[in-house]
Amino acid sequence: MTLSSPTKLELTAPTLAPHVQLGLHDDLVLEMYWHMLLARRLDERMWILHRQHQVAFHISGIGHEATQVAAAYALKRGHDFIFPYYRDLCLTLALGLTPRAMMLAMYGKQGEPMSGARQMPAHYSARHLNIVSVSSPVATQIPQAAGMALAMKYQNTDQVVMTCFGEGSTAEGDFHEGLNWAGIFKLPVIFLCQNNQYAISSPTDREMAVQNVADRAPAYGMPGVIFDGNDFIESYHAITQAIERARRGEGPTLLEAKMYRLVPHSSDDDDRTYRSREEVEAWKQRDPLLLARKYCVENGLLDDAHQAEFEQRAREIVDDADEFARNAPYPPPEEALNGVWGELPKI
Amino acid sequence: MSEITNIEAITRTLQQEMRRDPRIFITGEDVGKRGGVFRVTKGMYEEFGEARVIDSPLSELSLVAVGIGAALYGLRPIVEIQFADFIAPAFNQIVQEAARFRYRTNGDWHAPVLIRAPYGGGIGGGLYHSQSIEATYSHIPGLYVVAPSTPYDIVGMLRYALRVDDPVLFLEHKKTYRLIKGEAPDDDYMIPFCKADIKRVGSDMTVIAYGLMLHETLQAAQELMHEDINVEVIDPRTLNPLDRDTILSSVKKTGKALIVHEDNLTLGLGAEIAALIASEAFADLDAPVMRVAGPDVPAMPYARTMQDFFMPNAQKIADALRKLNAY
Ligand SMILES: Cc1ncc(C[n+]2csc(CCOP(=O)(O)OP(=O)(O)O)c2C)c(N)n1
Numbered sequence: 001m002t003l004s005s006p007t008k009l010e011l012t013a014p015t016l017a018p019h020v021q022l023g024l025h026d027d028l029v030l031e032m033y034w035h036m037l038l039a040r041r042l043d044e045r046m047w048i049l050h051r052q053h054q055v056a057f058h059i060s061g062i063g064h065e066a067t068q069v070a071a072a073y074a075l076k077r078g079h080d081f082i083f084p085y086y087r088d089l090c091l092t093l094a095l096g097l098t099p100r101a102m103m104l105a106m107y108g109k110q111g112e113p114m115s116g117a118r119q120m121p122a123h124y125s126a127r128h129l130n131i132v133s134v135s136s137p138v139a140t141q142i143p144q145a146a147g148m149a150l151a152m153k154y155q156n157t158d159q160v161v162m163t164c165f166g167e168g169s170t171a172e173g174d175f176h177e178g179l180n181w182a183g184i185f186k187l188p189v190i191f192l193c194q195n196n197q198y199a200i201s202s203p204t205d206r207e208m209a210v211q212n213v214a215d216r217a218p219a220y221g222m223p224g225v226i227f228d229g230n231d232f233i234e235s236y237h238a239i240t241q242a243i244e245r246a247r248r249g250e251g252p253t254l255l256e257a258k259m260y261r262l263v264p265h266s267s268d269d270d271d272r273t274y275r276s277r278e279e280v281e282a283w284k285q286r287d288p289l290l291l292a293r294k295y296c297v298e299n300g301l302l303d304d305a306h307q308a309e310f311e312q313r314a315r316e317i318v319d320d321a322d323e324f325a326r327n328a329p330y331p332p333p334e335e336a337l338n339g340v341w342g343e344l345p346k347i
Numbered sequence: 348m349s350e351i352t353n354i355e356a357i358t359r360t361l362q363q364e365m366r367r368d369p370r371i372f373i374t375g376e377d378v379g380k381r382g383g384v385f386r387v388t389k390g391m392y393e394e395f396g397e398a399r400v401i402d403s404p405l406s407e408l409s410l411v412a413v414g415i416g417a418a419l420y421g422l423r424p425i426v427e428i429q430f431a432d433f434i435a436p437a438f439n440q441i442v443q444e445a446a447r448f449r450y451r452t453n454g455d456w457h458a459p460v461l462i463r464a465p466y467g468g469g470i471g472g473g474l475y476h477s478q479s480i481e482a483t484y485s486h487i488p489g490l491y492v493v494a495p496s497t498p499y500d501i502v503g504m505l506r507y508a509l510r511v512d513d514p515v516l517f518l519e520h521k522k523t524y525r526l527i528k529g530e531a532p533d534d535d536y537m538i539p540f541c542k543a544d545i546k547r548v549g550s551d552m553t554v555i556a557y558g559l560m561l562h563e564t565l566q567a568a569q570e571l572m573h574e575d576i577n578v579e580v581i582d583p584r585t586l587n588p589l590d591r592d593t594i595l596s597s598v599k600k601t602g603k604a605l606i607v608h609e610d611n612l613t614l615g616l617g618a619e620i621a622a623l624i625a626s627e628a629f630a631d632l633d634a635p636v637m638r639v640a641g642p643d644v645p646a647m648p649y650a651r652t653m654q655d656f657f658m659p660n661a662q663k664i665a666d667a668l669r670k671l672n673a674y
Pocket residue numbers: 087136137138165166167168169170194196198199200261265
């Protein structure tokens with residue numbers, strides 16, 4: 001295999017709106033925008049709760065919404081599987097995890113459905129939604145996703161697996177081993193790297209010696225595709241193509257969504273110690289939520305009244321989730337002992 | 348009923364189970380055409396094809412991870428680690444992932460991957476082909492660690508392992524592969540986890556031993572019979588979680604306990620078993636709990652003299668038992 005440079009996806013037919021060219025219904029585009037907006041408002045509330053000392057920790061997806069909503073809409077729900085990572089608030093929300101569940105996780109309250117309030121917030125999981133549990137060590141999910149894809153191939157299904165991770169995590173051995181398996185066995189798996197330019201404080205040139213994560217794809221015998229992760233329609237296009245390729249049995253794709261972490265790494269981080277405010281401000285001009293809103297307005301899908309209604313609805317949902325979780329009881333302490341082992345088979 | 352070796356017990360059971368359950372597949376380094384470096388999967392590539400007997404790249408971390416992913420999907424993956432010594436890169440995937448899916452999702456997900464690993468020394472394997480890894484992994488709640496040591500136990504426990512809904516580390520003492528023979532009925536019996544077995548009934552002392560050391564212990568017990576010393580031998584079979592009851596009731600009966608393992612002494616299984624006996628059978632003890640174990644050096648040296656020095660054997664066990672008996 002010769003080294004090929006990453007492909008930029010170009011849309012043709014300039015007379016039609018991009019989403020129309022992709023066969024995306026107006027309603028769906030608006031729904032995607034709605035999920036981005038709801039994710040953002042929920043995320044912002046989580047930051048506030050942390051600053052108010054209501055919750056111990058928050059790790060945010062702000063700046064990642066366009067790619068994530070696109071991934072959620074490109075996957076076949078309840079059919080395909082996703083191994084997400086801790087920034088995938090918008091992705092898992094759009095796939096069906098509820099704001100109440102996420103708020104229960106923030107407060108660590110009884111009834112939190114992802115981990116029974118054992119894990120920190122943002123460790124998404126929902127078996128009924130084919131969302132595989134997130135752990136804290138980065139990149140471990142990448143070879144696991146390859147393994148599930150191997151199972152699918154062996155079962156001859158037309159399912160695909162997607163896994164998400166940051167660009168910094170591609171320095172872990174798990175990433176390289178996972179891609180190696182996927183390449184060797186031509187597995188139906190999509191590796192979606194959300195390159196937000198930083199691994200905590202380390203910029204990309206301290207994470208890898210190549211320009212792009214996608215440059216590594218040829219080493220594993222798969223295409224690497226770079227796209228504008230702030231543009232939800234372009235993201236949808238790139239992700240859909242990779243999914244279709246996997247579904248056709250043509251093998252894996254390494255996708256790299258270029259974006260920016262618009263907030264500190266987590267509630268424990270102070271990003272002023274390692275990056276300038278000018279840099280952050282410049283990227284805010286390309287805030288994916290603003291871009292999506294602009295797109296919807298320009299294409300006649302959204303007007304001011306509609307926007308106000310969305311904001312109102314989002315506020316109500318976030319308020320409800322916050323209140324619900326705040327008032328929920330804590331789990332009984334001895335619940336810590338449950339769920340270590342399954343039931344042993346009877347003989 | 349004819350006798351089979353430990354390795355034949357594994358191969359035969361894997362074949363039978365794969366015929367029974369189409370969800371089972373096996374992957375590992377050289378498990379395909381070559382049939383594995385120890386020949387455990389001999390003939391299985393031919394019978395089940397490359398979709399179910401899968402030669403993996405050289406990458407233990409992802410071997411286990413791939414098994415996890417397939418298990419989450421609902422298959423029953425068997426992962427062969429070529430030598431237990433090389434499982435270390437997969438530590439994170441075993442401990443923080445496989446063993447933790449159930450707990451971290453409050454039972455929503457579970458990852459029943461079966462990891463087979465040839466372990467143990469005495470075969471000229473030096474530092475990196477002789478290790479005993481059981482203590483390290485027995486520290487991990489959520490991961491079954493089993494080490495059946497006779498053909499009968501191997502067949503029954505391997506069958507059981509393929510029906511357990513949690514990850515299992517299935518340890519196979521490589522020196523016993525062809526050394527140990529025994530009867531194993533060709534029916535579908537199973538042996539449950541967390542059940543120790545009394546391999547020899549006795550009244551004077553209790554020895555707890557597994558793997559190659561079980562057989563060395565049985566030999567020592569035989570020897571001591573001529574000195575009118577009557578030793579009871581308990582094979583825990585499942586190393587974590589332990590069958591506490593069987594161990595304790597034996598020690599309560601004999602009043603003296605020796606634990607034998609080839610894994611090094613400090614924080615080995617013997618430490619846990621000794622603590623268990625001290626806290627639950629203190630009043631019944633007639634002597635301090637003793638241990639015979641590998642020395643606290645990083646791993647087993649290659650030179651024959653040093654290897655023999657490292658390995659506990661029937662002689663060393665018999666000597667320790669004489670001391671314990673005289674106490
Ligand atoms: C194996 C491991 N090492 C270190 C950490 C601590 N840690 C958490 S996130 C992170 C940075 C990850 O950066 P990247 O992969 O780019 O993802 P991002 O957070 O930028 O989305 C680090 C070092 C960890 N969680 N796991």
